[in-house]
Amino acid sequence: MKKLLGQIALATSLTLGVVATTQASSTVDALSQCLVQATTATDKTTVLQWTFAALAQHPDLNSMSSVTTAQKEQLDKNLAQVLQRILVEQCSSQTKAVIQADGFEAVGTSFQELGTITGNEILKTPQVKNQLNGVLKHVDMGKLVTTFLTPDIWNKLGVIRGQ
Numbered sequence: 794m795k796k797l798l799g800q801i802a803l804a805t806s807l808t809l810g811v812v813a814t815t816q817a818s819s820t821v822d823a824l825s826q827c828l829v830q831a832t833t834a835t836d837k838t839t840v841l842q843w844t845f846a847a848l849a850q851h852p853d854l855n856s857m858s859s860v861t862t863a864q865k866e867q868l869d870k871n872l873a874q875v876l877q878r879i880l881v882e883q884c885s886s887q888t889k890a891v892i893q894a895d896g897f898e899a900v901g902t903s904f905q906e907l908g909t910i911t912g913n914e915i916l917k918t919p920q921v922k923n924q925l926n927g928v929l930k931h932v933d934m935g936k937l938v939t940t941f942l943t944p945d946i947w948n949k950l951g952v953i954r955g956q
Contacts, residue, residue, distance in 0.1 A: 824900070
């Protein structure tokens with residue numbers, strides 16, 4: 794059971810880029826760069842789909858998704874193939890260096906940059922932009938401005954007020 798929990802923790806840290814250390818070492822940076830270069834658009838889609846299916850398992854979200862058991866199994870297989878290819882074949886020396894220098898958990902840290910890039914690409918999608926813009930029409934911008942744009946902030950922005 795303990796081994797299974799360790800494997801689940803590893804898979805989660807690898808795919809979601811959970812940070813186990815506070816500062817990235819040069820080996821982590823090298824692996825991050827390799828991951829970014831080795832990951833194809835198809836790989837990013839695989840990670841995105843798996844992440845969606847995993848998040849949909851949360852009790853607050855599962856009623857909003859209809860991912861089948863067969864689809865989840867296929868997504869698990871697809872992600873495992875991507876992770877194995879990238880870590881074992883394409884970025885093997887960098888992965889080994891991270892494990893030796895910083896420990897096994899630091900491999901997950903290397904996925905942060907890849908996660909950031911993938912996240913930025915997702916936010917650029919017109920459909921996602923439209924959804925985000927939908928939120929903005931319900932935000933009281935006047936309240937935000939009066940709450941956060943104090944005279945001190947205005948002065949820092951180069952607008953001198955109250956003098």
